[in-house]
Amino acid sequence: MYSPKIKEQLIPVIYKRARREHKPMTAIINELIEESLYKTYYCRNCNNQIEAEKGTKEAYCDHCQSEVYLITSSL
């Protein structure tokens, strides 16, 4: 499994946040990475909320059960 190193200077900041939020440091790091890579979009057909990689134009909508165009704000 690929285990990238976290920059040393970031560790104290992540440690403090983890203590404050009562979460493991890995949970904090994963949340930050997810926030930076994913965005909440909406299905253009049915307005269903869809989490997709930032910059994505189309994604699978569970409600429509098909590939749909995404929009950035709800209708």
Ligand SMILES: [Zn+2]
């Ligand atoms: Zn839909």
